[in-house]
Amino acid sequence: MHLAHLRLRDFRNYARLDVDFAPGFHLLLGDNAQGKTNILEAAYLVATLRSFRGIGGAHMVRHGQKGYFVGSQVVGQGEHETKMYWSARERSLSLDNQPVRKLTDYLGVLRTVVFCSEDTLLVKGPGRARRRFLDLLLSQTHPTYLSLLQRYALALRSRNALLKRPLVDAAALESFSRELISAGEVIMRLRHELVPKFSPLARLAYRRISNDAEDLRLDYLSSVKHDFAVDLAQSQARERTYRSTLIGPHRDEVQMLLNDRPAGQFGSEGQKRTLAIALKVAQAEYLTGLHGSPPVLLMDDIMGELDLKRRTGLLPLLERAHVARGQVFMTATEANWPKELGRDVQRWIVKGGTLASL
Numbered sequence: 001m002h003l004a005h006l007r008l009r010d011f012r013n014y015a016r017l018d019v020d021f022a023p024g025f026h027l028l029l030g031d032n033a034q035g036k037t038n039i040l041e042a043a044y045l046v047a048t049l050r051s052f053r054g055i056g057g058a059h060m061v062r063h064g065q066k067g068y069f070v071g072s073q074v075v076g077q078g079e080h081e082t083k084m085y086w087s088a089r090e091r092s093l094s095l096d097n098q099p100v101r102k103l104t105d106y107l108g109v110l111r112t113v114v115f116c117s118e119d120t121l122l123v124k125g126p127g128r129a130r131r132r133f134l135d136l137l138l139s140q141t142h143p144t145y146l147s148l149l150q151r152y153a154l155a156l157r158s159r160n161a162l163l164k165r166p167l168v169d170a171a172a173l174e175s176f177s178r179e180l181i182s183a184g185e186v187i188m189r190l191r192h193e194l195v196p197k198f199s200p201l202a203r204l205a206y207r208r209i210s211n212d213a214e215d216l217r218l219d220y221l222s223s224v225k226h227d228f229a230v231d232l233a234q235s236q237a238r239e240r241t242y243r244s245t246l247i248g249p250h251r252d253e254v255q256m257l258l259n260d261r262p263a264g265q266f267g268s269e270g271q272k273r274t275l276a277i278a279l280k281v282a283q284a285e286y287l288t289g290l291h292g293s294p295p296v297l298l299m300d301d302i303m304g305e306l307d308l309k310r311r312t313g314l315l316p317l318l319e320r321a322h323v324a325r326g327q328v329f330m331t332a333t334e335a336n337w338p339k340e341l342g343r344d345v346q347r348w349i350v351k352g353g354t355l356a357s358l
C-alpha cells in the first residue's frame with residue numbers, strides 16, 4: 001500500500017501542494033519549522049481523519065484562511081481517491097468521488113503507523129494512552145470497533161452524569177448500565193484477545209532494537225475481575241461515594257514489564273524510548289500480518305534520537321516495507337538524518353511550505 005499523490009490547499013503552512021510519491025523510502029529533510037511534520041500529519045489525516053498531534057481541524061487551516069483541503073490518491077488492493085474539506089461551517093469527505101456516509105466504508109483505505117517522540121507517553125503516560133493504543137489497533141483491524149467505542153463512551157458519559165445528580169433515577173441508571181455492559185463486554189473481550197497475540201511481536205521487536213537487552217511482556221489487566229454486570233452491581237455503593245463509574249474498559253490497563261518489572265516505574269529513559277518504538281514496530285507488523293501488506297510508516301524525527309545500534313535494529317522493518325513495496329516517510333534535519341539508509345532513499349527538501357525532490 002502506498003500514498004501515491006498528496007494534494008494540499010491551505011493546510012498548515014502549505015498554501016498549495018501537489019506531489020507524487022513512489023513506493024519506498026522518502027526522507028523529508030529541512031530545517032526546523034519548514035513543514036516536514038505537517039506532511040506526515042496530512043498523510044495521517046487521510047488515513048484516520050484525525051491529527052496525530054491530537055488537535056482539531058481549526059488548527060490545521062492555514063492562518064488567515066477559511067478552510068483546508070487534503071486530497072490523496074492511494075494505491076493498495078485497488079486505487080482510491082480521497083478528498084476532504086474542513087472549515088468551521090462546512091465539512092466534506094469523499095471516497096472515489098462519492099460522499100462517505102459510513103466511516104467504516106472509509107477507514108482502511110490508507111493504513112499508517114506513526115512514530116513520534118510523544119510515543120514515550122505510551123510507557124510513561126497515564127493508562128489512557130495505552131488504552132488508546134489498543135483501541136487504535138483494534139479499530140484498524142475490526143470494522144465495527146469504532147462504533148462500539150462510541151456507544152460505550154456515550155453510555156459512560158450519560159451514566160456518570162446521572163451519578164452526579166443528588167437523586168439517582170434507578171430505572172435510567174439501569175438502562176445506561178445495560179448499554180455500558182453490552183458494549184463494554186465486547187471491547188474487553190477484543191482487547192483481551194489482542195494482547196496475547198500482540199505481546200510476542202512487541203517482545204521480538206524490543207529484542208531486535210535493544211540487542212537482546214531485556215525481556216518484554218505485555219499483560220491486559222482488567223478492572224473487571226469476574227463478570228462486568230455482577231462487578232458493576234457490586235460497585236454501586238462506591239459509585240455513589242465517588243459519583244462516577246469505577247469499573248469497565250475505561251479503567252483497564254496494559255501492563256508493560258521489562259524483565260518482570262513495570263517499565264514505566266523502573267525503566268531508564270532509553271529503555272522507555274526503545275519500548276515505545278517496539279510497540280509501534282509491533283503495530284506495523286501486526287497490521288502487515290493481518291492485511292498482507294505493510295502500512296505506510298510515518299516516522300517523525302525519531303531516527304535522530306536513537307543511537308546507531310538501535311537505528312540498526314529498526315532497519316529490518318524498513319527493509320521489509322521496501323521489499324513489499326510499502327512506503328516509509330521519515331523526517332529529519334540535515335544534521336541528524338540516518339546516513340546508513342544510503343542510496344535507496346528518495347530525498348526531499350522541505351522549505352517554507354514547499355517540497356522539492358533532490
Ligand SMILES: Nc1ncnc2c1ncn2[C@@H]1O[C@H](COP(=O)(O)OP(=O)(O)OP(=O)(O)O)[C@@H](O)[C@H]1O
Binds near residue numbers: 033035060063333350
Ligand atoms: N495553521 C497554520 N497555518 C500556517 N502555518 C502553520 C500552521 N500551523 C503550523 N504552522 C507552521 O508550520 C511550520 C512548520 O511546521 P512543522 O511542524 O511541519 O515543522 P517541521 O519542519 O516538522 O519542524 P521541526 O524540525 O522543528 O519539527 C511552522 O513554522 C508553524 O508555525
Ligand SMILES: [Mg+2]
Binds near residue numbers: 036037038301331
Ligand atoms: Mg517536525
